[in-house]
Amino acid sequence: MAAGIKDKVAILGMGCSKFGERWGCGAEELMVEAFDEAMADAGIDVSQLDAAWFSTHYEEINVGKGGLPLSTALRLPNIAVTRVENFCASGSEAFRGAVYAVASGAADIALAVGVEKLKDTGYGGLPGNLGGTLNPQWAANGSAPGNFAQLASAYRAKHGVNRDDLKRAIAHISVKSHDNGARNPKAHLRKPITEEQAINAPLIAEPLGLFDCCGVSDGAAAAIVTTPEIARSLGKEHIVSVKALQLALSNGSESGHNGWDGSYFHTTRIAAAKAYKEAGISKPREQVSMFECHDCFSITELVTMEDLQLSPQGGAITDVMDGFYDAEGAIPCQIDGGLKCFGHPIGASGIRMLYEMYLQLSDRAGERQLASPSIGMTHNLGGAPSSNVAAVCIVGAYD
Amino acid sequence: MAGVTAIGTYVPRLRLLRTAIVEAHKWADPGLAAKARGARSMCNWDEDAITMAVEAARQVVDTCAPQALYLASTTAPFADRQNAGIVSTALNLPEDLATLDIGASQRAGTGALIQALAASGAYDSSLVIASDHRRTKAASPGELNYGDGAVAVVVGNDNTLLDCLATHTTSVDFIDHFRGAGEAFDYDWEERWIRDEGIARIIPPAVGRALDKAGIAAADVAHFIMPCTIRGGAAMVASQAGIPGDAVADNLAEHVGETGTAHPLMMLSARLPQISADEIVVVVGVGQGCDVLVLRAMPALAQHPHRATFAHACAHRVEEGNYQKFLAFNDLVTLERGMRAERDDYKTALTVNYRKRDMLTGLVGGRCSHCGTQQFPRTDVCVNPQCRATHTQQPQPFREARASILTWSADYLTYTADPPSHYGMISFAEGGRFMTDFTDVAVGEIDVGMPVRMVFRIKSFDRSRGFVRYFWKAVPERGEER
Known part of the structure; x- marks a missing residue:
């Protein structure tokens, strides 16, 4: 390497x-x-x-x-x-x-x-993409929520999770992000919600409801x-430096070869492993202080926690419900509200994630400042679970 | 002797209840109440004469190596682009094939069959498909009487199920209805005139001449198959021709409705279980005159699986009580589809469509000759991460391959004519996978691991340019379709 x-x-x-x-x-x-x-x-x-x-x-x-x-x-x-x-x-x-x-x-x-x-x-949600001249002639008639929602069907089948337990866990993920976003003056969505609100919201794409989807901003x-x-x-103090920056792209094996089971991000696992190696991190669950992941949908965040090696495989639901990723938890996630509540202006989101890590590491995050974070990580994903671009960046204090 | 060697039937799954039609219109026409019985077959939004033709034909195409393909329809989606060619590509038939569209009359189905029989000296095997999806005005008699469906018949000289003893055609420019070029709907004349001046005067003599040619006495006809939506019309003809009343076949009004050019063959397919060896079958196609075929049942029919083709086609029918859905699916009401529907308003790259025709129309993928991995689509580099061999892929048809659902969702956001849009990743048992649309499914019906089969359907409409895009979709494997 x-x-x-x-x-x-x-x-x-x-x-x-x-x-x-x-x-x-x-x-x-x-x-x-x-x-x-x-x-x-x-x-x-x-x-x-x-x-x-x-x-x-x-x-x-x-x-x-x-x-x-x-x-x-x-x-x-x-x-x-x-x-x-x-x-x-x-x-x-x-x-x-x-x-x-x-x-x-x-x-x-x-x-x-x-x-x-x-x-x-002229309408809510993201515009559809044709994706060239061949793709629209055969690609499934989908949207972003419908593509990511499919993670839930495979995750449930793989780990034997019933629908109610999954809905509760992903509701908790959104409640946490709304709580965080409420404390961020630059966030798009700043109203706290309850788990019941999230669970009972109108369906967008089974099993994702309205509050399982990020803001379109x-x-x-x-x-x-x-x-x-x-x-x-130039007089800069408390310098924040880049520890790792890795990108992994699908090559069609998830979408075209019978290996991948549909419940996780193959690319995120690769990008994370490379980034940890580049940054010299061997025990991410203990060494990462905080992170911003690509929570375009609550289910994405859930499986990404495992793909980033922060939760054990099949263990994200337990961590989520234990508050491990809440603002007061061991590894706060989406402390700025995430895509869910800060919002998701697509081309800006990867840099927005770094902005929060930078503010936190510089002790300038105001009301949402965490106590002495040393390593921040961003995970920025493009595409769909079966074919995507995963970017992992690690930043921290420059010694 | 030339005859029919195979027969496959396709009827869409949905059955619109006639009570739903009548309920919608009885405020204006209380007389309709008398017609509130049974149900008619109804295409899903993504079905048309071509997709139904493919589904009927795939049931018989593997029994033969056709040298000609005839597609009969008066509702084929393209006025100038051979519809039969789309069907043959979807069926993965070789390009050295005589293809022909036949239309412009309700007897196009029997006409195509007669032409195939007449050409049996030139072609060892021909595929005749009749398929119709007739649009009707709301509250018209046709809306109640018609149904959607397709039948495929293989014509050959050996191993026949039904031998053709004789045919006769009478051509009379009798205009019971017409549809001008470019017009959306039929214009119908009075039923009493059609019955008395048309059916009664034109058809019985033609039946007589056909029986004379065959040397068969009318009293020996065991099965008389003639579509007619006028009550008692077929029985009247049989009586005038001297054919026994119990020979008159059911017109399938109760559960299907009249399926246009396909209907004589549809009624024949429904009658097959009642036909015994050596019995005489007369099939009539009516339209500006009539076609008459005199057939003799052969012993092979008794044990043939195609005897049950009609029952199989109807095995999984689902009643639809929502008339509004019928209007929407048939573009009979101006709907707000939402801005997301504008996505479909793009120009289809015909160059790409041609280059990838075996993929897009034929569902042909690849099989790596190096590692054996099946994959869709076929590309220059093998998808198997352990292989990556280049230029090794041989064409691999996926049309009949069995698959199961790996992931899925029901999407209420994206535009579809029948929300929610069901789609997901399917994995083929022998290798290969892709994300695909599901069709003919209800909310809550599908789940991970469910077996599915592929069906040829409309992908989307380019309404600005009048182009229809086709591709394959997955439906739950419900058994007994074949």
Whole structure:
């Protein structure tokens, strides 16, 4: 395995717009909102940026293709801007581009911005994707909730879980995220809910109800990265550095070869194992202080806890019901409300997750500040359980 | 002697109760109350003349190696793109095949059969399929009388179930109804005139001439098969032709309805269990004149599994009491489908559709010649992570492969004409898997591990361009379909 990027890159500044139904804003205004905060946090001038990576998922309903929407909205000084797209993991992909640029020495300071303007479609939920010219002629007639809901059918069959117990556990997951989101002024959904509300909500895709689904939000997030040495020379204290950044993509074996049982994310397991190795983490359940996982749906969060080796296989329901992942639990999860309540502007979400880990590690998370976290992890997933992109990033205090 | 060597029947699962139709319309037409009996077959939203033709034909196609395929229908979805060609591709038939669409009259089904019999010298084996999904105006007699269905018949010279002794066709431009080119619905004339001036005058002499050609006395006809929605119409013809009254076959109004060009053959398939060796069967197709076939039952019929084809086709029927669903499925009401339905309004890449025709229409995947792994779709690189051999895959049909459900959901968010949208991953017992739509399922009916079989259905409609997209879907294996 390659030497990796552990501690080669530091976060110099971050910013995040308010997420939500931002009827009065387009993607351009959201980008500026996140960028201004990140630049103020970094304490640099725009002329110090060497290169930028830009993530959006939907181009049709958003800002179109290419890097120009970012360079134009921010009036960047004619630097390189690369647009990246990797489904809902696009934000992590933008961050990866900026981090790799710094780690390689090609850039001293690099910018990553993710944005998504979803509320210009005329209806709730995500727009459908055709996925090319062949896929629509044979792919099943599905939606995101229906694709992820299928995890529940396989997880129940594999572990012998009855529907009521599963519904209760995934309800607890959503209740926890709503409690956390209520304490986050930038979150889209800020009202606490009860388990009964979640369990009895209208069905979206069996067995997922309304409260098992994340918010569909407008928003942007930005990160400015550099080397720890430059960060220190710029006066940065309490430096947060990148410990690992791994990506794993499906190759069609889950969706086309009779091996995978449908109850877990093959890619997340691979990306997590590589990330732990890169970061030097051998006992994740003991060493990870907190994490943001890709809780697009409550069932995704449940199985991901096992895929990240934080809960034993088949043990996530017990951990969830024991409060292991609650704000006061051993490993708080979605302390900012997660995709569920902070919201899910697709291209921004991977960077939004890092924003919360960065705030927590910098002791700047306000009302939701955890006591002395040292290692934060993000898990950002794009696609569907049978075919997807899994990104795992680990950040922590730079010694 | 040329004759019928196999017969397969398909009737959609749904049966619309006529009480539901009458309930909806009796405020305007109280007289309909007398017709509130029984049920008619009703296509699911994703069925049409082509999909039903495929389902009927797949029951018989493996018994023969057809050199010709005739598709009879007056409701084929394409006016200019050969519908028979879609059916033959779905059946994985070789491209060296004579295919032909026959339509424009209710006797197209019997007409196709007569043509196949006439060509039996040129072709050892022919596949004749008749299939119809007739759209009718709400509250019209057709809405109550008609049904949807398809029948496939194999014509050959050896191992016949029914030998053809003679045929006769009479052509008369008698317009009991018509549908102009591009028009959505039929225009019907008065039933009394049709009965007295059309049926009574045109058909009995034609039956007589056919029996004369065959050298059969009318009194020796044991089974008289003639579709007619006018009460007593077939019995009247039989009587005038000298055929015994007990020979008149049931017109299947009680549970199916009249299935258009398929109906003479549908009635024949339903009658098969009652037909004994050496008995004479007369089949009549009516429309601007009539076709008459005189058939003799052969000993092979007695033990043949296709005797039960009609019963099997009806074994899993489900009563539908929601008339509104019938209107929706047949596009008879302007529905708010929601913005998500706009997703289907895309141009189909015909280049891709052609390149992948065995995959999309024929459900042909691949089998790696290196490791033996079956996979769908067929690609250049084997999907088996332990193999990854390149350019090793041989075509592998999945049409008749048995599979079971690995994962599933019932999705209330995505657009479908019949919510919720059921779909999930299915795994084939011999290898291969993919995510697929389920059809003909009710909420709460499916679960992990349930065996399924594949059926050819409409994938979606491109309403802007008038294109219909087809693919295969999974249905629960309920047994006895074959």
